Amino acid sequence: QQQVKQSPQSLIVQKGGISIINCAYENTAFDYFPWYQQFPGKGPALLIAIRPDVSEKKEGRFTISFNKSAKQFSLHIMDSQPGDSATYFCAAHPTKTSYDKVIFGPGTSLSVIP
Amino acid sequence: DAGVTQSPTHLIKTRGQQVTLRCSPISGHKSVSWYQQVLGQGPQFIFQYYEKEERGRGNFPDRFSARQFPNYSSELNVNALLLGDSALYLCASSLRDSREKLFFGSGTQLSVL
Numbered sequence: 001q002q003q004v005k006q007s008p009q010s011l012i013v014q015k016g017g018i019s020i021i022n023c024a025y026e027n028t029a030f031d032y033f034p035w036y037q038q039f040p041g042k043g044p045a046l047l048i049a050i051r052p053d054v055s056e057k058k059e060g061r062f063t064i065s066f067n068k069s070a071k072q073f074s075l076h077i078m079d080s081q082p083g084d085s086a087t088y089f090c091a092a093h094p095t096k097t098s099y100d101k102v103i104f105g106p107g108t109s110l111s112v113i114p
Numbered sequence: 115d116a117g118v119t120q121s122p123t124h125l126i127k128t129r130g131q132q133v134t135l136r137c138s139p140i141s142g143h144k145s146v147s148w149y150q151q152v153l154g155q156g157p158q159f160i161f162q163y164y165e166k167e168e169r170g171r172g173n174f175p176d177r178f179s180a181r182q183f184p185n186y187s188s189e190l191n192v193n194a195l196l197l198g199d200s201a202l203y204l205c206a207s208s209l210r211d212s213r214e215k216l217f218f219g220s221g222t223q224l225s226v227l
Contacts, residue, residue, distance in 0.1 A: 004156075036218075041220065043218030043221050044204070046217075101159045102216065104156030106156050
């Protein structure tokens with residue numbers, strides 16, 4: 001069973017702090033790892049993504065760290081802001097498929113308090 | 115430009131009924147995918163259609179079916195509704211059929227009573 005695990009389930013961070021969400025995958029090779037942000041009443045929106053041949057990718061305040069040997073990857077949100085309060089999903093695309101079967105983690109609810 | 119639009123936004127059905135959900139992709143996008151998101155969980159892949167052909171199917175029963183029209187819009191049909199079908203149904207579109215950035219709609223919230 002293809003699976004992506006995600007932790008923590010919920011996270012509370014002070015404004016200006018660093019939010020860290022961790023994910024791990026197992027059993028199946030994946031070759032594309034996007035992170036999605038979802039606000040209440042909205043669909044997920046792509047935040048940042050990485051391929052396994054890269055160990056780190058940074059876009060603004062958002063950084064993905066990728067450890068291929070450990071099959072783990074994480075999202076770091078620097079200088080967290082109240083507007084970052086949302087649910088974050090890590091996800092993975094399996095290799096050897098010709099279609100967009102994205103496998104999502106269970107999500108992390110982030111609350112950034114002033 | 116309009117994003118991915120889904121209709122209706124909310125729907126209440128009773129067990130055993132049938133439901134049709136609709137999705138219009140972003141203009142120029144030829145791929146549409148459907149996902150089911152149960153409260154508190156991540157979205158689960160149901161179908162992908164590209165150029166009106168089914169390209170992939172997730173682990174869902176045959177009660178779930180979909181199609182894509184010549185204008186690339188799509189419908190998801192669910193027959194013989196069960197209580198467990200209550201969820202947010204998300205549609206996502208992309209330019210081509212694989213590895214492209216997915217753009218999600220706001221979803222249809224289906225409640226089965």
